[in-house]
Amino acid sequence: MTTRQLAGPEAEQVAVAPRPAKARGDGLVAALFLAPYLVLFTAFVLAPIVLGLWISLHNWDFTLPGKPFVGFDNYVDLFTPGSTSSGPFWNAMQATGLFTVLSVPLLIVVPLAVAMVMNEKFRGRNVFRTIYFAPYVLGVAVVGVMWRFLLDRNIGAVNSYLDALGLPGDTAWLTSIPAAWVALVGVTVWWTLGFNAVIYIAGLQDIPAELYDAARVDGAGRWGSFRHVTLPGLKPVTMFVTLITIIASANMFGQSFIMTNGAPGRETQTAIFWIAETGLQNFQMGQAAAASWILTLALIVLSLVVYAGFRARGAMDES
Amino acid sequence: MNRSRAVMTSARLSRRGFIVVGGGGLLLAGCGGGKGVGDSQSEGVGGFSGEDYAGPALTLAYWNGFTGGDGPTMQELVKNFMAEHDNISIKNNTIEWSDFYQRLPAAAQAGKGPDVGVMHLDQIATNAARSVLAPVDDLAEALGLSESDFAPAVWTPGIYQDQRYSIPLDVHTIAMYYNKEHFEKAGIKEAPTDAASLDEACKALQQAGYAKPFWMPNQWPAHLMFLSLLWQFGGEPYAEDGSAATYDSEAGVEALSWMREQVEKGYSPDNVDIDSQYVAFKNGENSITWDGIWQINDLKESGIDYGIASLPVIGDNAAAWANSHNFFMTEQAAGDEDRANAAKTFIGWMSEQSAAWSGAGMIPALNAAREEADFTDSVQYAIVDQVEALHFLPAVPGLGDVQAPTLEVAVNEAVLGQKSPDEALSQQASNATKMMQENLEKFGS
Numbered sequence: 001m002t003t004r005q006l007a008g009p010e011a012e013q014v015a016v017a018p019r020p021a022k023a024r025g026d027g028l029v030a031a032l033f034l035a036p037y038l039v040l041f042t043a044f045v046l047a048p049i050v051l052g053l054w055i056s057l058h059n060w061d062f063t064l065p066g067k068p069f070v071g072f073d074n075y076v077d078l079f080t081p082g083s084t085s086s087g088p089f090w091n092a093m094q095a096t097g098l099f100t101v102l103s104v105p106l107l108i109v110v111p112l113a114v115a116m117v118m119n120e121k122f123r124g125r126n127v128f129r130t131i132y133f134a135p136y137v138l139g140v141a142v143v144g145v146m147w148r149f150l151l152d153r154n155i156g157a158v159n160s161y162l163d164a165l166g167l168p169g170d171t172a173w174l175t176s177i178p179a180a181w182v183a184l185v186g187v188t189v190w191w192t193l194g195f196n197a198v199i200y201i202a203g204l205q206d207i208p209a210e211l212y213d214a215a216r217v218d219g220a221g222r223w224g225s226f227r228h229v230t231l232p233g234l235k236p237v238t239m240f241v242t243l244i245t246i247i248a249s250a251n252m253f254g255q256s257f258i259m260t261n262g263a264p265g266r267e268t269q270t271a272i273f274w275i276a277e278t279g280l281q282n283f284q285m286g287q288a289a290a291a292s293w294i295l296t297l298a299l300i301v302l303s304l305v306v307y308a309g310f311r312a313r314g315a316m317d318e319s
Numbered sequence: 320m321n322r323s324r325a326v327m328t329s330a331r332l333s334r335r336g337f338i339v340v341g342g343g344g345l346l347l348a349g350c351g352g353g354k355g356v357g358d359s360q361s362e363g364v365g366g367f368s369g370e371d372y373a374g375p376a377l378t379l380a381y382w383n384g385f386t387g388g389d390g391p392t393m394q395e396l397v398k399n400f401m402a403e404h405d406n407i408s409i410k411n412n413t414i415e416w417s418d419f420y421q422r423l424p425a426a427a428q429a430g431k432g433p434d435v436g437v438m439h440l441d442q443i444a445t446n447a448a449r450s451v452l453a454p455v456d457d458l459a460e461a462l463g464l465s466e467s468d469f470a471p472a473v474w475t476p477g478i479y480q481d482q483r484y485s486i487p488l489d490v491h492t493i494a495m496y497y498n499k500e501h502f503e504k505a506g507i508k509e510a511p512t513d514a515a516s517l518d519e520a521c522k523a524l525q526q527a528g529y530a531k532p533f534w535m536p537n538q539w540p541a542h543l544m545f546l547s548l549l550w551q552f553g554g555e556p557y558a559e560d561g562s563a564a565t566y567d568s569e570a571g572v573e574a575l576s577w578m579r580e581q582v583e584k585g586y587s588p589d590n591v592d593i594d595s596q597y598v599a600f601k602n603g604e605n606s607i608t609w610d611g612i613w614q615i616n617d618l619k620e621s622g623i624d625y626g627i628a629s630l631p632v633i634g635d636n637a638a639a640w641a642n643s644h645n646f647f648m649t650e651q652a653a654g655d656e657d658r659a660n661a662a663k664t665f666i667g668w669m670s671e672q673s674a675a676w677s678g679a680g681m682i683p684a685l686n687a688a689r690e691e692a693d694f695t696d697s698v699q700y701a702i703v704d705q706v707e708a709l710h711f712l713p714a715v716p717g718l719g720d721v722q723a724p725t726l727e728v729a730v731n732e733a734v735l736g737q738k739s740p741d742e743a744l745s746q747q748a749s750n751a752t753k754m755m756q757e758n759l760e761k762f763g764s
Contacts, residue, residue, distance in 0.1 A: 063424040063449035084753045153590045155599055172590035265732045280421055282720035
């Protein structure tokens with residue numbers, strides 16, 4: 001896995017102690033190879049991050065001539081109950097948190113199960129791999145519109161089939177709580193599980209077969225090999241999957257934008273949804289930038305916690 | 320959601336890199352500069368004589384949002400204009416309306432915007448305040464247009480701070496569509512005209528086997544229905560000067576309660592999803608729906624046998640929400656005299672095509688054009704009486720941005736039965752008032 005390679009011994013060497021003899025040449029070559037990405041990174045990641053912080057300190061509407069400096073007012077507003085932005089923003093943060101809590105465990109476990117099955121040898125394996133990965137190829141607009149039609153309370157196929165099977169066919173999947181969360185999480189899992197599964201499959205193929213043989217010799221059954229060989233072997237991969245899934249879930253926007261449009265009320269409006277609406281539609285970019293920073297900091301902290309958790313469990317020991 | 324970006328970033332995060340990115344962003348904060356964009360009022364505005372532009376050949380960028388059944392009619396008009404004007408060619412750019420209002424200020428700011436375009440009347444003040452639009456008082460004068468030439472109430476919202484920024488092309492509103500076959504089976508001879516006859520019609524339809532005849536949306540166009548009803552009950556949604564939201568009045572509560580009642584009486588199912596009342600109507604699943612008259616071409620294509628009528632008077636007076644497509648010229652074009660005159664030539668010519676524009680399902684804004692056969696033969700002529708009862712939102716900059724997260728949410732919550740109309744409206748109206756106060760300050764300077 002990429003994570004492991006970069007954190008591996010070679011990377012450490014380049015960064016920490018270039019060998020003296022060929023130092024100059026190595027450094028130049030490395031710099032040349034790194035330059036294109038660094039340029040893009042600076043232009044499209046670093047600069048916007050910094051500019052975003054600058055914007056967040058202003059009452060910034062780029063279509064108006066005046067952009068008064070307001071210090072931390074935008075942040076203060078977000079933390080002041082009763083201001084125009086704090087209610088909707090924290091409501092959106094709460095929705096984001098809920099979505100993340102509901103979707104991340106499923107997106108870690110279900111793809112692992114799929115990957116285990118897809119790693120076995122059986123007829124049509126590649127076909128099944130393709131089938132599980134296929135939804136990921138679709139854009140969020142396609143996924144959202146399709147499921148909006150399928151999940152329609154009154155004229156959707158899902159309720160119609162549930163009804164035909166004698167199950168309750170009157171769930172308002174898109175306009176009531178908690179059904180809307182079931183729908184949004186379900187669709188997201190269906191849509192993106194293939195991606196995580198592919199990463200798991202790659203991770204599974206990296207686990208040496210001898211370890212399984214040894215485990216069998218030691219009398220481990222299927223569960224034993226899974227617990228003592230597969231899971232530890234997958235730790236770095238699982239950490240990577242967990243981190244990107246948390247980040248992706250916390251950035252959820254398209255599904256609720258298209259499927260529920262935030263309904264009922266603003267219950268399913270996520271943080272990015274609110275930030276986009278505030279910054280790009282209403283042009284209150286200062287406020288939106290401040291909100292983005294709060295979301296970003298929350299994500300950084302969360303990622304560090306997850307990272308530390310995995311590290312404590314030895315996810316980084318292998319390399 | 321930006322999956323690929325998340326993957327990119329995370330994949331490159333080694334243990335060290337991770338912390339560097341996290342911390343570096345904080346450390347580096349504080350540099351970088353905000354560029355104030357100098358926005359001078361451009362030269363070249365004013366003094367348009369009404370004569371066609373006669374200068375060197377040029378190309379005007381023309382932006383609009385006619386993506387639906389109205390698109391072909393506009394393309395035809397543009398073609399005709401170019402055939403009559405050798406020295407002006409029109410580069411058309413059609414963008415979904417929702418994207419249009421996001422992109423226009425950004426493009427104008429960058430100097431890559433259009434020279435001329437069409438936007439909704441309720442967006443004129445906002446974009447005038449954002450210095451996207453240039454005043455066109457001289458054009459209105461040269462064309463000899465004044466308030467009395469137009470449908471009531473459509474002229475004044477185009478004025479912002481004593482200057483005119485737009486020329487109306489049409490008015491459009493919502494109307495009541497009904498399924499003729501269902502009405503016939505239920506023995507309904509005439510389209511309902513008030514609350515009582517609508518109620519009777521719904522009962523008759525239920526008896527004829529159409530269990531849910533009138534689906535009540537809780538998203539688009541629910542807020543347009545609410546505004547229409549609010550005006551019918553004698554209320555006003557916003558203070559004319561943009562200082563407060565006033566739709567939590569008694570009239571507002573009555574209007575929204577009536578909408579929820581349609582669900583409680585069983586005429587509408589619970590939880591109608593986005594657009595599904597309209598999809599259901601096209602498929603004969605329900606019998607009555609209120610929607611924009613711009614759907615006429617779409618309904619024609621669907622082949623359903625439908626009737627169209629003015630909105631029934633549920634409140635005390637006839638009233639209906641309306642909007643209007645308006646031509647504008649940008650500051651960008653105003654900076655160059657040739658472009659400005661060519662743009663005004665284009666707008667002047669177009670405004671005279673008001674009648675031909677009926678083909679797009681709209682109602683001509685010009686009174687004279689509403690007498691022409693192009694309109695009197697159209698489907699929407701059936702609701703011509705409603706023109707007298709149209710209401711437009713006041714010309715308050717930023718009002719559109721206030722409405723979506725407040726009024727639309729209140730309507731959504733009340734129709735879904737999550738909150739009482741009273742509670743939903745008063746809560747959101749107070750939010751809206753706060754936002755409007757902030758806007759007054761923001762756009763005031």
